[in-house]
Amino acid sequence: MNFPLNLAHLQFLLEGTVWTVVLSLMAFCGGGFVGFLIALGRITPIRPIRFLVTCWVQLVQGTPLLIIMFMVYFGLPGLGFSISPLLAAGVSLTIYASAYLGEIWRGCIQSVPRSQWEAAECLALSRTQRMFKVILPQAVKLATPPTVGFSVQIIKNTSLASVVGFVELTRAGQLINNSIFEPFIIYLIVAAIYFCLCFPVSALSRRLERGASEKKTRQPASALPQIN
Amino acid sequence: MSIITLSNVQKSFGQNQVLKDVSFSVNKGQVVALIGASGSGKSTALRCIDRLETINSGSIQVCGHHVEDPHIDLRKLRQDVGIVFQSYNLFPHLTIEQNITLGPVSVKKMARKDARHLALSVLEQVGLADKADSYPEQLSGGQQQRVAIARSLAMKPKVMLFDEVTSALDPKLTGEVLRVIERLAGSGMTMVMVTHEMNFARRIADKVIFMHHGKVHESGTVDILKNPATEELQEFISNDL
């Protein structure tokens, strides 16, 4: 059988894969930074901030990622800013990831037992010291499995950047398809590459979660709802 | 006429051999009390009778079924054997009546109306006819256990197995369950009870089997509780008092 893709095509796919990884890292770092702020904002004693942050998170979580991408890529130029596909994809994924990571981390911070807060308070630590020296280190341990699990979501969602024209793995596949028109085989290979990127991360997340299982709630992280 | 026969039964969980060589038999209409310390294997032996555990070697015959046979028709076996558990295991999302009619309707293909009559009559037997439309969580532990007994009785078994059915109950609630079991024994049901209630065993058991370290150590009538032949049984009884 004549394999329709030649070496140049495969190389093009691999380049797309590199950009997929780059975009994922951008989204993870950006989303992680903003997400951390969101997590803090969700538990701050200052009511107006808490309210605004909560509204923002509900807004982002209730909107499809594709709409967010369109809003950033088409909407911002409409308001007078010009934006490249990479930046649009990066900003959209950051917004998306920050809302979900913020929620995950808020949950983990709140899972640290009340007694820890009280013990730190009794040691006369300030609120900031309590947060950074006592609570956060414990929250980080709880947060690692679901965060690793969510990074799989990020990798998969970079595929939507293809819709605004950014040449990551999916778009690379589309472009190759435009020239040789063998969509099923192309997308099968594309899917296989995504699988190779995601499966190890998923497996790692499961292993981490098993390790933390003494402190686990009823359902495993894999049984939590996921988009995409 | 022997209705349950265990012959040279051995059972291990991994490396741990729980039943080393268990043999005993139960005749029709007999009430047998299976006693022993924790870890003696009595609950395991009981569960093997209803094929909740498979045995490694030996044979078990119940009402003509060869339980150790891998091709046994389990549904037929379970229609002849009723078992009541320590933690009652009532279905929390069903009402008491639905708990009881589930078996007859799904397994025996009984009509729903007939099943309802049957449910009410077995509930009468255990004294809970007024609770038919309640949910299990609305009942006390003793009431739930009585419903569990009624649920098994609704299947009209030939043999009833009781696995420490009062161990999870407050002493106050134990009495109502024991009264039901006593009435059942009086009606001629063949029963095997794993129990810690020595006084109750003395009162109603026809045969007592004392298990120790996975073997039948001593067996006989309730007299063995008064005059134990072996040292281990003597120690067990004295600890109990």
Added chain:
Amino acid sequence: MILDFSAILSQWRLLLNGAELTAQLAIVTTVTGFLIGTLCAVARRSQSVICVRVAAIYVESIRNTPFLVQIFLVYFGLSSLGFSFSAFTVSVIALTINVGAYTAEIMRAGFDSVHKGQWEAAETLGLTKWQQYWHVALRPAIERVYPSLTSQFILLMLASSVTSQISTEELTATANFIQSETYRPFETFFIVAGIYIALSLMMRLIFWLFGLAIFPRRRRLGTTI
């Protein structure tokens, strides 16, 4: 830079049609996805090694690949096999396959949470494995994972936006059409985001009411399992 929402709102009929199609996709695929997911969860818990392996391969393949790529595979795969389904049908198939895998994991956790004693009690009453699942395990399992199921199916509705890429005329496709006509992308997507949020809230309400209907014990006693 002036925001003008009236140009978008005047297209309310189009928006309504798009929202309606999104809702239809959501409803149909919630039902089909739940069925597939539950059967898959049962398969993963079965004694047959083949069932367990096949189900595991299905679930892992879906969970580790993007939905956009899955929908392209379904679309082009079906057409290369000679089928010519409507975009709606292809979308339903792809969404069902996708949400089925995630639902399978949720339902598996639900079934695992049913206490061993419940299964034993059902088994000793003589019920077959299927009867045990249907009468004894299913409702308590659903009750326990109901919040997760609700969230999952709302996410499903949001994921339907991706079907716009194979020309399904749901809400996102409608949004793209409107913004290309009115040259007001920001306002268009802003309103459409609002419609999606409204749809999410409606779904949450419907699931809550549905929960009251199928959990009579919860309705009567107000307690959770």
